[in-house]
Amino acid sequence: MAQARPSMQDLIRQRTRAGFVGRAAERALFRANFDTPPHDERHRFRFHVHGNAGVGKTFLLRELEQIAREQGALTAYVDDSAGSVPEAMAEISRQFTAQGHRPKELNRLLAAHDERRHEAELAALAALDARAEDAGPSAGGRAVARAGVVAMGMVPVVGPFAGMLDSDQLAGGVDRFRESVLARFRDHEDVRLVLAPEQVLTPVLLRELTEAAASAPWIALFLDTYERTGPYLDHWLHETMVTDRHGAMPATTVVVTAGQRPLDMALWGGLTDFVTDVALSPFTEAEARGLLAGKGVTAEPVVEEVLRLTGGLPVLVSTLAESRPADPDDVDDPSATAVERFLKWERDPARRAAALACALPRWLDADVFRAVTDCPQEQLEPLYAWLRGMPFVGERGGGRLRYHDVVRAPMLRAQRSRSPREWAERQRRLARTFGGWREETEAGGAEPWADETWRSLRLAEVYHLLCAGERDALPQALRDFVHACDAGAGVAAQWARALVDAGHDADTAAVAEWGTELTAALDTEGTLTALGLLLRRAVLDAPAQARARVVRGDELRGRAAYPQALAEYDRAVALDPELAVAYRHRAGIRRELGDDDAAIADLDRAVALEPDNSWYVALRGEHHRLARHHAEAIRDLSEAIRLDAANEFAWASRGATHERHGDLDAALRDLGRALDLKPDYAWALARRARAWRALGDPRRQLADLDHALALSPDWPWARCQRGDALRAQGRDEEAVADFDRALSLDPAYASAYASRGASHAGLGRHAEALADLNRAVELRPGYVWALCRRAVLLALMGRLEQARADVERVRELDSEALERLSDTDRAVLVSVLTG
CATH class of the missing domain: 3.40.50.300 (P-loop containing nucleotide triphosphate hydrolases)
Known part of the structure; x- marks a missing residue:
């Protein structure tokens, strides 16, 4: 669209916009x-x-x-x-x-990302499921399982739950892993939004x-x-x-x-x-003079002094130019501090005092400005507007202001050296201010470390306590660092950085050293090493040590170092026998290591410590479901629902329990309730599809699987489930496409090979069918269904001895398996056995 040509005046205004020179x-x-x-x-x-x-x-x-x-x-x-x-x-x-x-769609997903981060505990609990069948481990299954667990271990809040999955299931084939991790982590989009939002x-x-x-x-x-x-x-x-x-x-x-x-x-x-x-150097003399002239600073002695003091650094030239100095009094005073160089021509004492006071906090907004400045109410707004316009103050996201480091650092040094007692008192006052605001955010009763606003206020409070030199400030900051590590590597890095800043700003070597070493540990080795450093060198009370052990255990579990993780959880419960989260996480590791009874015993202890915690109760119910303790699972999941009727994981898990036990009406009711609470709950959709299959309703079965895959298109287990549904309807070509997709996502998926082999056989492609069934049995040597399908196929191909060998193997593994075959397939095998 054509625009009017700018006038000369417009062009001049553009070129001198906001005083920009050079x-x-x-x-x-x-x-x-x-x-x-x-x-x-x-x-x-x-x-x-x-x-x-x-x-x-x-x-x-x-x-x-x-x-x-x-x-x-x-x-x-x-x-x-x-x-x-x-x-x-x-x-x-x-x-x-x-x-x-x-950007509507981007806004929607960003909102979902924020929600999932805050609800990561719910998401992790909803991720807990396992296949009923036992299976031998496979290298591919282990690799993918380990990758998934490591990824979850990197995520705040979600990480502690990753270890609750069964290691045998994770290693026993990717089919079991995908159902255990991806399917049961609410849905695949949720997992990716938390683990890999980019x-x-x-x-x-x-x-x-x-x-x-x-x-x-x-x-x-x-x-x-x-x-x-x-x-x-x-x-x-x-x-x-x-x-x-x-x-x-x-x-x-x-x-x-x-x-x-x-x-x-x-x-x-x-x-x-x-x-x-574009490499920027300090202003040339001509550029610096131009900026000063634009602000009306033209007196040669003043200009020369500015050039000398600033060395052409634009932020300093601009800062000094803003006060429009007219008299170079005391220009040759060698004792002039850097602060005086920034503000020496600002004659208004209120402005000078505000500029110095507002250098104390690491960030400013209108509330912090009111808290830190000591001036009459009527001067607050004009002063704040003046400060916002200063060149050394930049605006950050959310309306926060931040001083340029070049200006703030000497301002802090000047105030600290001029009056150490006043410095400490003002720092304590700011700590009380931020602490009061922090306490106000705790009214909701939610986990405070999951609240970004709470963390920001707590970090500011800790920083000012450190600057004030409070006796307990450093030990408390180090205890907080443990919780920061639990909240995620990014939060831990912020805490370590605050220690560095407080140490430098208050000239406290011990604080700066801790911050530097923790930052280096985080950058090179991660939270595991940083917490190890803390446990070796810091004086932490038993609860803080126990929490640090739990976070280290989570990190080790994420690396699939299960015995080492278990040792950390053991140390945690020894240090603090009342720490429920330690028992909860140890339960996950014990199930990983195949000790279901010990896992449930740990959850018994966690529930005893926090009987009103719906998630703990639901988690114990899920463990009972996985262990096929039907009555106990129903009891716990029902209690979890009583404690929190909005706990969709508990509804879905109870529905899955009913489905496995054959109570299909109850299964449909519970899974339907879970989907009412969360319509995009892919795992609940896939479990409900199994109920529709048992009821002989292939239309609804496929509808639920289609919906689940629309939500999680890269979910191999759901792909395989839909392939099986299509195969049951004689739609083998479409089924093969789903199995192909599942195997492209997960090349070690034994069930997908077996099912694709059955579809190839149905299409008369015996060579392809045999290759797929061979691969399925190779991945899972005790895979009874695949052995049965291969026996029938070998009989049809005339390879009778091999067929007999598979039949005998099936009889060893499951004596009733042959009776479950269709009449046609059973007749084929009977002819082999009697031929």
């Missing part, structure tokens, strides 16, 4: 890129701005964003307030929506970008503070821009990143024809 070459380079079509070899799809702290990267990025908008681009700006790829996508979605392009969300983001590109000439994404966000964004960005793993990115998309470090050449080195590297 970086003319960088701005021109970026603007010219929009005049170069994407198919032109001169066009660049990514710009990477880098330079030391304070060099003006964020200022330039904001200017480039404005340039992009002038070109009609749909834009989004993301900084390190987004702590993960999903959070970055959420920020992009929010800003797109504000510009009139609402795989689910990125294709949707790309589709939303493609849709937006239909109405916007350009899309421009700006990723700031890349020295912090790059570790989790850079590989994702490379995969999204360069590979087609997640789909196609519109060619009209331009990505701009900015951080302290140069581009990772190991990753991007072969793509220099598509990326522009």
Whole structure:
């Protein structure tokens, strides 16, 4: 759409917008890129701005964003307030929506991702199921099982439940693993949203970008503070821009990143024809003078002093220019502190005091500003507006403000050295403020460590207690670090970073050392090593040690190191016999190791400690179901439902218990209730399909399996179930397609080989059928159904001796198996035996 030509005045205003001076070459380079079509070899799809702290990267990025908008681009700006790829996508979605392009599907999945993270305990409980048949282990089954358990162990909250699955089932064939883990973890989309959200969300983001590109000439994404966000964004960005793993990115998309470090050449080195590297240096003297002149600072002695003090660092030049100094009094005073250099020309004492006070917290919003400043009420709003406009204050996600490190650090040092007692008292006051807000969030009674708001307030409280030098602050921070590890590696890293910051800001070597060592342990070895360091060197009380042992056990279980995990849980219950979660997790490991009685005994103890915990009771009921204790399973699952009628896992598990026991009406009622509570509960749909099969209702059976697969298309067990349903209806060609899909997802799926072999036999493809049945028996030597099918096939092929051998093997394993064959198949085998 044609736009009116800008006037000279418009152009001048654009060029001097927000006082932006300098970086003319960088701005021109970026603007010219929009005049170069994407198919032109001169066009660049990514710009990477880098330079030391304070060099003006964020200022330039904001200017480039404005340039992009002038070109009609749909834009989004993301900084390190987004702590993960999903959070970055959420920020992009929010800003797109504000510009009139609402990504509905992405918003839906982002909301689901947040919900699943908060409900991960429910999801993990819903994941617990196992096949009834026993099976021998297979290498493929073990590999996939281990991968699945390790993945779950990496996830906050979900990790503690991963070890509750039966190791024999996991190793005994991928068919049993998929039912135990994927099917019973609510549904496959939930698992992927929690374990690998990028795989689910990125294709949707790309589709939303493609849709937006239909109405916007350009899309421009700006990723700031890349020295912090790059570790989790850079590989994702490379995969999204360069590979087609997640789909196609519109060619009209331009990505701009900015951080302290140069581009990772190991990753991007072969793509220099598509990326522009923008290295920022301090302002030249001409650029710095231009910025000062734009603020009315022209007196030569003042300009020279600014140039000397700042060395051309844009953030410092801009900071000093904002106060518009007119008199270089005391300019040669060698004792002037860095803070005085930032604020020496600011004559308003209230502003000076506010700027210093607001450097104390790591982040600011209007509430923190009111708490930290000591000024009359009527001055609060004007002061806050002034502070927000200062160049050294940047806005982060959620409206939070943060000082530039170059400015904040000397401000903190100045206040601490000037009056250590006042410093400590102000830090204590801030700790009380954040602590009070934290307590207010606990009113709901939910697990506080699962609440991001609670964690943020607690972290701020701990930071200020450390800065105040409180006696118990460091031991408490280290105890909190255990819980942070339980909440996830990202949360643990935030806690370790707070220790580093508090140690540096308060000049407390012990605190900084702990933070540095814990950060290094997390970066190199993960939470297992970090907690080991804590247990060896920190003075922790018994409950904290026990909790640390539980988290280490979860990590070891995720690595399939079951005996070592069991040892950690044993130490936990020895340290704190009242820690119910330790018994719950040890129950999972004991079942992994094949000791059902001990597992149930541990759950008895957990339930005794927390009798009103619906999940513990439901979990014990599920263990009873897996152990074929029908009455006990019904008892516990019914009690779990009484405690929490919205516990869809308990309804579904009780329905599965009824289905296995042959009470199909009760099974349908319970599974239906589970689906009322959660309509997209794929595992409940698949279990209900089994009930429809037993009732001889193939139409409803297929409908439920179709729905389950629509929700979880990559679920091999459901694929195989639908293949069996199609085969039972004589639709062998369609059945083979489902078995093919199941085996492409899981090449060691014994049941899929056996079922596909039966369908091939039904289609007269005896060679293919025999190959599949041979593979099924190879994976599971005691697979009675596959042996029966192979015996019938061998008899039809005239290979009677081999058929007789399979019949004898079946009789050894299950004397009644032959009686369950169809009349036709039994007649074939009788002829073999009597021939």
